[in-house]
Amino acid sequence: MTVCRQSIILFSWLPVHVMRNNHRYFFWLAEIFNEQPGDYMVAKTSGSPEEDLYRDAELRIREAVSRIRAAETKGDLGILLAKEVQSFSLFDLQIIGGKLNSEVERLPSPYREAIRPYFREQLFGKHHELIRKYRSGVFTGMNEPLRNKELFHTFCDIIPASCLSWEQMHDRNPNFHNPKNRLFYYLVSAFAMFVLDEPGHPVGMPFPGGYTVEKRGRNYYCLIRDKEKEVPTSICNFCPALQKEDS
Template sequence: MDIFSRSASSSRKFIDETVTALLSAESNQAAAEIIGRALSAYTVFDLQYIGGHLKCEVDRLPNPYRRMYKPFCMDLLDQYHEFMQDYRPGIVCSGPLSDLDLWKKYWVDVPEYCFQNVGPSENSLPTQNHPLSKFFYRLVFAYVMFVKGGCGHPVGMPFPGGLRIRQVGDIVYCPIRDREKDLPQALCNFCPAKQDPDY
């Protein structure tokens, strides 16, 4: 069954149970196993819906920004596929999670966040702010940032105004890293990138 066919109560149970398990994880391997099981519940049809919403987001952007951003717009699904290629054969990172306090802070409000601004819809198809769409995003980037040690945005990704994510040596600099502190659920608050000192 496609995950987006689940009822609201079944969706909430899936999110709550997964988050409870993730809050108890202390190692990269345990975290990756829980994330992998949860992401395995998303079918190819669910992924098509998610990809369709990403494409619609890009199509609404004005040029020339749309042309600059388009090569980066599927990063969420690219990261998902990269993770699943490692997870399915059991190639996962070992060792403890590097920052357990931040890991727990990342997850503690996720169930509430996933169901924010979700109201009844006349549309039978899943919307972009569907709780399980939001949860997919959180699952993928939890792996990227906490287990793999990557950043929330890929190097080179542009922002409006011509700003970009850049890397100098081992350090990734983001021009907006410290601008999202008033939004507790923003990925920026958990991302290992550093604020770009030039902005």
């Protein structure tokens, strides 16, 4: 399950080449950030040491987690998550995309090609949906309490440790290792799992071995749902999907 675990925990970025092919999304993002779409495509580096990225990001991560942890209802959480996500600039999203592209390219073919669009939906799709619902006022009418407040608080508690425990730095671009990149992943995942009550990974997303996330009626099923317990920072441990038994 090595590749599967990587796909669950490490792949928290968006593919640049997908971003380049999705012009509507470019212009929608540019409208939100009041920036030119071209700015989204130009790679930049800050030149700051990688160690500084951790120091500068730690306070932001802990403050963001403290804010979203205060949510009582799904609507509250949706609003708080949207505000946090909107703090990511176009450059931040480009870096997130570049990192995902780098990781996906390391996967073997044809799994690489099969899973690529699902990562786009997991992050791009949910990011788009979160901002759209926030801007249209959908969350103001969502008064239903969180499905499991204690579980949500546990989810919040693991975010700082996960964000600040990065893999060995080996990429040329130090911004790839900014801990706030992984914060984005957890924010979008929280929207899917605790606001929408959907799986952290999209329905149909393939995992090694031919397994996929399934939907039957109102319920979601995943064969690996309970197989990531030894990885406390895996979003599988907080997913509303039910464990699917081997057939």
